[in-house]
Amino acid sequence: MLGLTSAHKTWMHRLPVGPKLALLALFSVVLFWLDNLWPMLVALVLVAALVASGGAGFARQALRLLQPVWFFVALLAVWHLWLNDPLNGLRIALRLVVAVTAANLVTLTSRLSDMIDLIERLLGRKVALTLGLALRFVPVLGERAAMLSLAWRARSQKRAAWRLVPGLTVGAFDEADHMAEALRARGGLV
Amino acid sequence: MEKNIAYVALFAALVVALGTTPALTLPGGIPPITAQTFGILLCGTVLGARLGGLAVLVFLGIVALGFQVLPGGRGGLGVFVGGSAGFLVGFPVAAFVAGLVMRASTLPVWLAAAVAGVIGGIGALYPLGILGMSIALEKPMIEAAVACIAYLPGDLIKIALCAAVTHSIAQMRPQALLSRA
Numbered sequence: 001m002l003g004l005t006s007a008h009k010t011w012m013h014r015l016p017v018g019p020k021l022a023l024l025a026l027f028s029v030v031l032f033w034l035d036n037l038w039p040m041l042v043a044l045v046l047v048a049a050l051v052a053s054g055g056a057g058f059a060r061q062a063l064r065l066l067q068p069v070w071f072f073v074a075l076l077a078v079w080h081l082w083l084n085d086p087l088n089g090l091r092i093a094l095r096l097v098v099a100v101t102a103a104n105l106v107t108l109t110s111r112l113s114d115m116i117d118l119i120e121r122l123l124g125r126k127v128a129l130t131l132g133l134a135l136r137f138v139p140v141l142g143e144r145a146a147m148l149s150l151a152w153r154a155r156s157q158k159r160a161a162w163r164l165v166p167g168l169t170v171g172a173f174d175e176a177d178h179m180a181e182a183l184r185a186r187g188g189l190v
Numbered sequence: 191m192e193k194n195i196a197y198v199a200l201f202a203a204l205v206v207a208l209g210t211t212p213a214l215t216l217p218g219g220i221p222p223i224t225a226q227t228f229g230i231l232l233c234g235t236v237l238g239a240r241l242g243g244l245a246v247l248v249f250l251g252i253v254a255l256g257f258q259v260l261p262g263g264r265g266g267l268g269v270f271v272g273g274s275a276g277f278l279v280g281f282p283v284a285a286f287v288a289g290l291v292m293r294a295s296t297l298p299v300w301l302a303a304a305v306a307g308v309i310g311g312i313g314a315l316y317p318l319g320i321l322g323m324s325i326a327l328e329k330p331m332i333e334a335a336v337a338c339i340a341y342l343p344g345d346l347i348k349i350a351l352c353a354a355v356t357h358s359i360a361q362m363r364p365q366a367l368l369s370r371a
Contacts, residue, residue, distance in 0.1 A: 131199075
């Protein structure tokens with residue numbers, strides 16, 4: 001499982017995560033509060049300049065992350081052409097694109113370990129630990145699912161699909177019991 | 191304490207695994223219709239309101255950290271301001287509500303899970319998802335609701351599967367059904 005932190009190092013990677021997130025929150029609030037086309041275009045230019053400042057490879061990555069937005073942009077285009085109100089449609093679509101790109105910029109330029117450190121500082125050790133454990137067990141459960149699926153295919157020609165899920169879930173319970181014991185054996189959480 | 195953390199972590203991982211393991215994705219592989227909502231409801235019907243809701247919150251944490259674990263390989267902070275952000279916010283609520291219904295009803299497990307799935311996965315989730323879409327796209331709630339109808343058949347299938355899986359977990363290991371413990 002891969003995170004989204006960009007391998008194309010930019011100057012934005014060197015900024016600390018906390019201020020970046022605070023800035024993003026502020027930017028998003030302002031963006032949703034604006035209801036004019038011109039400030040929206042300014043925001044677009046700003047975000048586009050930030051993306052471009054990271055170089056071509058970085059920009060391509062940021063563009064690829066916009067993929068889920070195009071569906072909504074297309075929906076808005078059809079809708080507002082039909083309403084005969086293209087300028088408003090353009091403004092709403094721009095806001096969506098700018099907001100998503102700005103948020104993705106923070107994701108692309110922040111290291112996973114820095115973000116988990118921030119979570120630990122803000123929300124406490126238990127939350128950070130739970131998150132870390134969950135991340136660790138994603139590949140474990142993935143492997144188990146693959147194994148169950150192989151065992152199914154060795155015995156049946158039908159598709160297994162959801163029939164594997166009860167077994168996988170009970171397996172997750174066993175794994176959780178082991179993990180709880182291991183945590184307690186190491187002194188537990190106080 | 192350790193046990194609760196372990197259950198929450200494992201079920202968050204399970205939601206990721208259900209959405210990203212090709213062997214487990216449901217038929218009709220259009221990106222947004224995968225096993226993920228199924229996993230989210232399962233958190234509620236199996237772990238119960240509090241732990242299930244927390245497990246889904248941890249799952250959202252994994253999304254926010256930048257792992258591409260949502261249907262169609264989406265992830266990162268961007269999805270929390272996009273058009274379907276309301277559904278993301280609604281996920282932990284859906285699990286929580288499903289857990290509450292499981293606890294409150296005295297119906298047989300499979301039926302209780304189906305009812306919990308409908309109330310949590312549609313009754314609680316859709317209004318939040320529709321509200322989010324109507325804010326992001328500046329459309330009245332009614333129009334946003336029309337755009338969401340396409341997901342209804344898929345979600346009903348997933349609720350039925352969630353009921354079947356919860357039922358077979360209750361048979362295999364009754365003590366694991368923490369929502370009824």
